[in-house]
Amino acid sequence: MTTKPPARTRWIALPAIAAVALISGCTAAETEADVSASLSSMQASVPEALSLSESGRQENLSSRRLAPVYWSGRIDGEDRLYREFVQAEDQGDPITTSLYYMMANEPFDPDFTSVWNAEASIGTSISDDNTITVDVGPGAFAADVTPEQAELAVQQLVYTATAAAWTSGLLSEGAAPGVRLLIGGRTGQSAFDHVDLDRRLVRDAQLRAPVWIIDPQYGAKQKADSATLNGVAEEYPGGLHWKVAEAENPEQVVADGTFERDQLDGEAFSASIPLPPGIYEVTVWGIGSDGAEHGADTKHFTIGEG
Structure with a gap:
């Protein structure tokens, strides 16, 4: 497996997000394996949010303690998301651990790929309504990609973050999990110059591998x-x-x-x-x-x- 240059992980303060609780006391070894998901359409500007039970119904298929990471794979002429479970170095909490690995490493399966760059700092937090706030340094978005590739990459991050939260037991009952993505501590940015980040991101039901x-x-x-x-x-x-x-x-x-x-x-x-x-x-x-x-x-x- 080829390893990209490592990224630095840091914690961030998010004063603009109310009732945000920093994740602590969890390690990669505490991350239960198996996370999948249903989602809404790649063309939809606001994908349909799934209930907590719906988004997690396939996430308990295994009892292994590994970090879930999603990758892009091409099938039947379309790009879709696949998951692998990895023995990842602990970065302080399960969500950061999975995201760090996603940006700094390559998938095991040579059919999978990723456009994320490892030159980024990562900070994460989670609120009572299951909104995961992720702050990623601008270097992570250095790749020159198409709008479709950018949309898939953002969904790759959403899937990975919510999978790590689900499998480590960080989600509360009720609200479907979602992600607010910040770039360099700033809200309302554009990922890869294509995907507006002015909204809460949820899993897109059409992007999971068939x-x-x-x-x-x-x-x-x-x-x-x-x-x-x-x-x-x-x-x-x-x-x-x-x-x-x-x-x-x-x-x-x-x-x-x-x-x-x-x-x-x-x-x-x-x-x-x-x-x-x-x-x-x-x-x-x-x-x-x-x-x-x-x-x-x-x-x-x-x-x-x-």
Whole structure:
């Protein structure tokens, strides 16, 4: 994994935000893994806010204690958001820890990317109405991006911040979580010179990946003689399918199947696949009403010491 130059993290005072409580006493080790989300439209100027229960319903699929970080990935000709769980260095609180990692590091999966720059200071706070205030130094926005890339990058930050808050138990009952993004301590700025930040930002329901393998993560190693496969996916008319192939020869399929109703829990899928030691590629995809494959997500992983 390639590491960008590290960013400095700092706490900020936010006198203009009423009833803001600084986050304290939480570490990256306290961050529970698995956060996903539903959201509203990329074209909408004000995405529809989700209730707390709706935005968090997929965020408790795992009990691992890692920091959630979102990345951009291209699927079916469109950019969407995917999440990885990382062992991140503690930056003083779970939200800052995840955001610091997002800006200073690269994703495990080579299919994912990010336009954020690590040359930034980060400060975070959270209020009783589940509004997370994030102050990021202007150096984080140095990339020359399109309006669409800028919108996705801002949503990447929103997803990561709210995921970290959710999994570490920082959200109160009631209001849907949202983010107010400041640049250099100033409100009402423009992210990447494209996205106005004069409003509370919520997750956009159309930007989550349609099919998403949570386990195994890219590059994961398992000593057991079987692979645990789980994730989330939209409902497809032609069903949800999977296959495992040799990583060095993807045409050599060693196991495949379809997720039956008893293997699905709403949008969540799960299966245990017996496999001998080796390096594998797992793919999950849906069949649309047009009979074509859609949303394919692929991960490489190792069984045994390989």
